[in-house]
Amino acid sequence: MKILVxxxxxxxxxxxxxxxxxxSGVETSNVKMSMNPFCEIALEEALRIRESGAAKEVxxxxxxxxxxxxxxxxxxxxxxDRAVHVDAGAAPxxxxxxxxxxxxxxxxxxxGLLILGKQAIDDDCNQTGQMVAGLLKWPxxxxxxxxxxxxxxxxxxxxxxxxxxxxxxxxxxxAVITTDLRLNQPRYATLPNIMKAKSKVIKKVTPEELNVExxxxxxxxxxxxxxxxxxxxxxxxxxxxxxxxxxxxxxxNILNCK
Amino acid sequence: MARxxxxxxxxxxxxxxxxxLVRRPPLCSQEPASISAPGLPHTHGKATSMFKPPSKLYxxxxxxxxxxxxxxxxxxxxxxHQRSFTSAAINIQRSPSFSKLNSDDIGYFKxxxxxxxxxxDEDRLSAANVDWMRKYKGSSQLLLxxxxxxxxxxxxxxxxxxxxxxxxxxxxxxxxGGSVPVYDEVIIxxxxxxxxxxxxxxxxxxxxxxxxxxxxxxxxxxxxxxxxPLDLGAxxxxxxxxxxxxxxxxxxxxxxxxxxxxxxxxxxxxxDGTVLDMLGTLRKDNTGYDLKHLFIGSEGSLGIVTKVSILxxxxxxxxxxxxxxxxxxxxxxxxxxxxxxxxxxxxxxxxFMDSDAMDMVLAHMDGARNPFPSSSYNFYVLIExxxxxxxxxxxxxxxxxxxxxxxxxxxxxxxxxDINQASSFWQIREILAQIEPFVYEWTSTHRGSISAEHGLxxxxxxxxxxxxxxETVQLxxxxxxxxxxxxxxxxxxxxxxxxLQ
Numbered sequence: 001m002k003i004l005v006x007x008x009x010x011x012x013x014x015x016x017x018x019x020x021x022x023x024s025g026v027e028t029s030n031v032k033m034s035m036n037p038f039c040e041i042a043l044e045e046a047l048r049i050r051e052s053g054a055a056k057e058v059x060x061x062x063x064x065x066x067x068x069x070x071x072x073x074x075x076x077x078x079x080x081d082r083a084v085h086v087d088a089g090a091a092p093x094x095x096x097x098x099x100x101x102x103x104x105x106x107x108x109x110x111x112g113l114l115i116l117g118k119q120a121i122d123d124d125c126n127q128t129g130q131m132v133a134g135l136l137k138w139p140x141x142x143x144x145x146x147x148x149x150x151x152x153x154x155x156x157x158x159x160x161x162x163x164x165x166x167x168x169x170x171x172x173x174x175a176v177i178t179t180d181l182r183l184n185q186p187r188y189a190t191l192p193n194i195m196k197a198k199s200k201v202i203k204k205v206t207p208e209e210l211n212v213e214x215x216x217x218x219x220x221x222x223x224x225x226x227x228x229x230x231x232x233x234x235x236x237x238x239x240x241x242x243x244x245x246x247x248x249x250x251x252x253n254i255l256n257c258k
Numbered sequence: 259m260a261r262x263x264x265x266x267x268x269x270x271x272x273x274x275x276x277x278x279l280v281r282r283p284p285l286c287s288q289e290p291a292s293i294s295a296p297g298l299p300h301t302h303g304k305a306t307s308m309f310k311p312p313s314k315l316y317x318x319x320x321x322x323x324x325x326x327x328x329x330x331x332x333x334x335x336x337x338x339h340q341r342s343f344t345s346a347a348i349n350i351q352r353s354p355s356f357s358k359l360n361s362d363d364i365g366y367f368k369x370x371x372x373x374x375x376x377x378x379d380e381d382r383l384s385a386a387n388v389d390w391m392r393k394y395k396g397s398s399q400l401l402l403x404x405x406x407x408x409x410x411x412x413x414x415x416x417x418x419x420x421x422x423x424x425x426x427x428x429x430x431x432x433x434x435g436g437s438v439p440v441y442d443e444v445i446i447x448x449x450x451x452x453x454x455x456x457x458x459x460x461x462x463x464x465x466x467x468x469x470x471x472x473x474x475x476x477x478x479x480x481x482x483x484x485x486x487p488l489d490l491g492a493x494x495x496x497x498x499x500x501x502x503x504x505x506x507x508x509x510x511x512x513x514x515x516x517x518x519x520x521x522x523x524x525x526x527x528x529x530d531g532t533v534l535d536m537l538g539t540l541r542k543d544n545t546g547y548d549l550k551h552l553f554i555g556s557e558g559s560l561g562i563v564t565k566v567s568i569l570x571x572x573x574x575x576x577x578x579x580x581x582x583x584x585x586x587x588x589x590x591x592x593x594x595x596x597x598x599x600x601x602x603x604x605x606x607x608x609x610f611m612d613s614d615a616m617d618m619v620l621a622h623m624d625g626a627r628n629p630f631p632s633s634s635y636n637f638y639v640l641i642e643x644x645x646x647x648x649x650x651x652x653x654x655x656x657x658x659x660x661x662x663x664x665x666x667x668x669x670x671x672x673x674x675x676d677i678n679q680a681s682s683f684w685q686i687r688e689i690l691a692q693i694e695p696f697v698y699e700w701t702s703t704h705r706g707s708i709s710a711e712h713g714l715x716x717x718x719x720x721x722x723x724x725x726x727x728x729e730t731v732q733l734x735x736x737x738x739x740x741x742x743x744x745x746x747x748x749x750x751x752x753x754x755x756x757x758l759q
Contacts, residue, residue, distance in 0.1 A: 012676050012677050012678075013676065013677070013678060014676070014677035014678055014681070015677065030575055032575075032576075032648070032676075032677060034675060034676035034677070035675065035676070037676075037678070040675075070649065074675050077673075077675075078675075185627065188581075188629045188672035188673075188674070188675070188679060189672060189673055189675055190629070190630070190670060190671065190672045191582075191659055191660060191663050191668070191670060191671040191672070191673070192663075192670070194656060194659075194660065194673065195660055195663070
């Protein structure tokens with residue numbers, strides 16, 4: 001069985017993000033970019049499934065401009081067998097378009113499992129996995145915190161982290177799984193694997209070759225920073241506190257009352 | 259508590275700079291004290307040579323028992339330990355030439371500094387009386403917080419005329435007891451003098467007061483595209499004045515060199531209150547004797563540094579970090595040599611630790627992960643490169659590491675793929691700093707010593723003869739007497755008492 005893992009190149013999680021002066025987006029030039037942390041977890045899970053013998057090949061795929069090849073090289077260095085780079089130009093590609101591209105790739109590659117991170121840390125959309133599952137009419141297990149594959153029965157048992165606790169689903173393969181934080185801890189890219197990665201193939205395709213039209217129904221109007229936290233007020237007496245509670249306050253944090 | 263990175267460890271545990279393992283001269287033999295460096299990597303440009311460790315001592319260090327002792331100490335004494343007074347432990351008597359504080363002195367300080375900046379409160383004093391390692395505890399009754407150079411000058415002028423001993427104190431993060439009183443010396447804290455005065459954006463020359471915390475300076479500079487040339491584990495607490503007075507090194511020493519090279523000027527207040535304005539900003543200034551070098555590394559014994567003019571390098575954007583495993587010590591040394599040759603100016607840190615150290619970290623650090631879970635190696639090395647082009651630098655590092663692996667220098671390695679992974683590699687190294695006090699204790703009981711990366715302070719005040727000739731020490735004593743005739747500046751430290759009588 002083949003596993004397809006979709007990964008995204010985003011601003012590194014530890015970087016302090018700044019909004020561009022013209023408010024059209026965030027500063028991405030001269031800023032460290034890395035693989036989306038949830039995508040790393042997705043890739044790690046795919047590698048573990050392959051190592052357990054339930055799958056034969058792990059293929060990493062990404063949608064984005066030329067620099068995204070770096071992310072694919074990281075994926076190969078972690079242990080993916082080969083990679084596909086869909087070059088869609090410099091403009092950001094929205095989840096629905098990514099989902100359509102992934103559907104087209106799935107029809108070409110015929111994997112038994114499509115694993116993605118639950119969301120990207122730059123747009124926090126949490127949509128691509130669900131959309132692809134819908135387009136493919138495949139079962140989906142999102143926010144996975146545990147995945148167990150039964151090769152014989154071609155079934156994936158997925159434990160999901162939901163608001164009420166944990167929910168366990170049984171999915172018939174082929175299926176879509178999106179990964180949550182506690183699923184696993186991704187491995188480091190070790191030198192032997194980096195060496196092997198040099199000979200692995202990154203295939204380049206364009207959306208046109210996949211017969212996918214990328215048109216965006218959404219337009220980013222403005223990006224601003226969240227409002228700065230206002231300074232607190234030190235209240236000098238209980239009477240003043242009561243007065244403020246009655247007249248001024250919508251929500252309050254009572255920290256110090258002299 | 260501030261993050262710590264030990265920059266000096268005993269052979270076989272952790273090191274980033276050169277150290278020597280010094281054996282005290284055998285009492286009965288004729289041979290002079292031999293200084294042997296067990297072949298630890300020199301990371302500041304000197305030629306690396308191959309040393310054979312003194313076998314008996316090295317074997318002891320590598321034995322299981324040393325690790326056990328440390329583990330027992332760690333779990334038994336972590337965090338709660340409080341020492342008795344330093345004065346009880348050392349053999350130096352309180353010098354009779356120093357006066358005791360009286361109410362007139364307090365009155366004068368209060369009128370000059372304001373009540374708030376004259377601290378006699380028990381709790382605040384007890385914190386200032388104890389060093390970071392909690393090895394040394396003084397009994398000072400007074401902590402002063404001057405706000406500017408003039409106040410420092412007036413304080414010193416008064417103390418000099420009254421023969422009151424003083425201790426200049428910055429972040430109090432020193433490891434040799436140099437920043438805390440031995441007896442009742444008045445503590446002069448530079449903490450209130452934390453203004454950044456100016457930054458020349460073309461040259462990266464920063465002028466600031468001595469009480470500026472290193473991490474704050476780094477944050478300020480990062481916004482302007484520069485960084486401080488030194489980086490210590492204590493950067494959240496240590497102050498630049500203290501860094502200068504101890505000639506601190508740190509992780510990036512291999513790249514940016516010593517403070518003697520990066521400091522362009524100083525403003526220093528002498529023992530009698532004279533303010534020496536040597537705050538130049540020229541890269542080269544060959545006019546007269548370059549006096550600032552006297553004060554850099556003098557540990558507060560020749561004058562109090564109040565302002566600093568420092569050359570800051572541009573902040574480079576791409577950082578790459580790799581954790582490597584080597585099978586033996588020789589490979590580590592060769593690796594350093596090759597790294598310097600092939601990575602050249604891009605190399606910004608080279609840290610080394612052994613398997614015992616790694617095991618200890620993995621056992622005690624929450625969430626620590628062994629990057630190489632399948633095998634255990636004898637030695638681990640962290641190499642960091644900093645450059646301006648991400649993909650080019652990464653490719654260069656990868657190519658070097660792959661070549662080293664093919665050549666057998668490295669047994670395995672992992673390259674950090676994002677900032678999170680890089681932090682976790684650094685954490686492994688930083689946690690080892692907590693072992694430092696216990697390693698030093700163990701070393702002392704086995705009659706060794708850690709040489710002057712951390713300075714002499716109180717801990718090694720009488721050990722200077724191990725590394726400096728008698729004539730040199732004599733001249734140092736003469737300079738000390740010239741600049742501080744009453745001996746009030748940080749007494750009992752740096753130079754042996756016998757030289758200063």
